[in-house]
Amino acid sequence: MHIDPAEVESLLPLPPATFHILLALAAEERHGYAIIQDVLLRTDGEVRLSAGTLYRSVQRMQEQGLIEESRRRPAPDEDDERRRYYLLTSFGEAVAKAEARRLTQLVRLARQSGFAPGKA
Secondary structure, X not given: OOOOHHXXXXXXXXXXXXXXXXXXXXXXXXXXXXXXXXXXXXXXXXOOOOHHHHXXXXXXHHHHOOEEEOOOOOOHHHOOOOOOEEEEOHHHHHHHHHHHHHHHHHHHHHHHOOOOOOOO
């Protein structure tokens, strides 16, 4: 599948919630509550996605082709049929990587200007 760099760039900068959701889905498929918990853990409690923010973001991200609903289900004894599981698309991965590069460059510029600790 060919990914158009211009299409990737058109989505940047990503809203913080969107980037956190992409990070949560990078390793595995997750349902909504698991995404909220992953973001909470990953950020040491500093980012708390509400259910409303999560599901508005998920809907928009599906429309943009960043994520999709998984067709696979966990074992019945570990599943709740009401849950929807989401996975990262290859386009979503490309967008997440582009956002990470953008943020890395911003931090590098901040360091050069003396606004962030670390090597310039």
